[in-house]
Amino acid sequence: MSTTEQRVAIVTGAARGIGAATAVRLAEEGRAVAVLDLDEGACAETVEQIIAAGGRALAVGCDVSDGEQVEAGVARVAAELGAPSILVNNAGVLRDNLLFKMSESDWDTVMNVHLRGAFLMSRATQAHMVDAGFGRIVNLSSSSALGNRGQANYAAAKAGLQGFTxxxxxxxxxxxxxxxxxxxxFIATDMTAATAARVGMGFEDFQAAAATQIPVQRVGRPEDIADAVAYFTNERAGFVSGQVLYVAGGPLD
Incomplete structure (x- = not known):
């Protein structure tokens, strides 16, 4: 690090999958990490892994779509870990369906977690970043932002995150x-496993089929995304802003 003060990061949706891998990766970079998820108890494994490796971490239960919970959660992080200067908006949900079958609740839930959540978390943390004269915000979009059958809500939310960014x-x-x-x-996570179940395929077969369409001939791992996030949060990345990095094993059509 370029300063003696330890940077504090918040990673939302960090109990598992990409969020957990990112929290661990940022801890390896020397960050103190707030592991934030809807269920605080579910964050325990990620927190324990960071602490066991000699890092500092805090589990925080928070619904990112609830403004009061977000304000309280960020205040708790500032009080117990320090003022946050890194935010990774990773929290996400799926409510996949074809348009004619998609309910208003399916649409609103996805929008609220992805877009409203990123807005609320960014608004709550930016004051700390302004005070520090340093901040890194990384939003998790998706290749589905380019459009994906059965994901009108998710694709719209992820495209919206790019404009927000x-x-x-x-x-x-x-x-x-x-x-x-x-x-x-395509990243092998619980969310993609749920997609496999929705289309009636075993997860191993689903991954194997996806890999045939990816130039590097494998599906992604949560750690692949964590490494990309770590770059954007680095002090040396201060002249890179407003960018969208597709981490997809090759170019997308």
Missing amino acids: KTLAKELGKFGITANAVAPG
């Missing part, structure tokens, strides 16, 4: 804050 970069850059997005392709 570019706007944050323009508004906050003068305060030493960068905003970037990482857009994963």
Whole structure:
């Protein structure tokens, strides 16, 4: 690190999958990490892994779509770990369905977690970043932002996050804050396992079929995304802002 003060990071949706891998990766970078998820108890494994490796971590239960919970959660992080200067908006849900079958609840739930959640978390943390003269915001988009059958809600939310990211970069850059997005392709997680179940395929077969369409001939791992996030949060990445990095094993059509 370029400073003697330990940077504090918040990773949302960090109880498992990409969020957990990112929390562990940022801890390896020397960050103190708030592991935030809807169920605080579910964060225990990620927190224990970080602490066992000599890091500092805190489990925080928070619904990112609830403004009061977000404000309370960020205040708790600031009080117990220190003022956050890194935010990774990773929390996400799936409510996949074809348009004619998609309910208003399916649409609203996905929008509230992905878009409203990123807005609330970014708004709550930016004051700490402005005070520090340093900030890194990374939003998790997706290759589905380019459009994906059965995911009108998810695709719209992930595309919206890209526009949100570019706007944050323009508004906050003068305060030493960068905003970037990482857009994963196929990553083997509980969420993609749920998609396999929805289409009636075993998860191993689902991954094998997906790998044949990926130039590097494998599906992604949560650690692949964590490494990309770690780059954007680094002090040396201060001249990179407003970018969307597709981490998908090859170019997308």
